[in-house]
Amino acid sequence: MKILISSCLLGEDVRYDAENSSVAYNPNFSFALKELFMDILCDNEIYSFCPEVQGGLSTPRDPAEITSLTKPFRVETINNEDVTINFLVGAKKALDLCLEEKIKVALLKAKSPSCGNIEIYDGTFSNNLIEGQGMTARLLNENGITVFNENQLKELKQFIKTNN
Template identity: 40%
Template sequence: MILVSACLIGVDCKYNGCNNKNDKIINYLKDKNIVPVCPEQLGGLCTPRIPAEIVEGSADDVIDGNAKVVNKEGQDVTEEFLKGAYETLKICRILGVKQAILKEKSPSCGSNQIYDGSFKSKLIDGYGITAALLIKDGVDLKSEKYFGGGEKNGLK
């Protein structure tokens, strides 16, 4: 069973009400059991919603209560992001999910890079909150970039 960011398979759950449909991922997943999720929706955020970023720290800092997630209007949405991350983790544990394909750059799902918290489209190395929790729980994480040019780290 593979957990997948719902936006990657065409569900309109992205912050702007659109999706990040990726035909290569959809093709890869066609004969597999999948669990599509949007941690931000699981946390109670609506779609569309104001873009948010992790500020003043990392995903681990947010989990430990030492950093926040704020939206572009300055509203603290940390509680919703944490709730969605823990609900996603709960789903993985209940279903025995050991692999996940998550949307890169997201403050929830980023598995290699996220935005730096300045809302200026600057990327930094790091994880989203959901990705960090799943990694700690032993889930093998990949982002959509592994399904591009045949990178050797893609799921088998």
């Protein structure tokens, strides 16, 4: 199955701080989960994608949070720079890739203002999480693409089994 995956989960240094969120090297993941992650990578066709880089932002970059979760959306950096258009472009490019390649499922990084699929930071840069989706996760979901995060690997595996 074709799967869109957040580049940082694959170990690419594309995060705002020029680090990555590698699952394979994350000490908080059990070996069994890392093995499951590697099985998913090996058994499927992986499309690595970072919406923020694809939206034209540099690495490193200032951290950003969503300050308006409904239209008109607004995403701001910690220095109050409006980066909404970059997040919208990144999300649209992710959707275009999924539609072109007929990708039906994505594994995206939890809590990110682009990739988070269940909760995100509240826009105040105070480490508070709220229920909500990142800009890319939301657009993919709205277009019928199922989004999981790295803490839902078993659910993703089940999805692949059911839909393959």
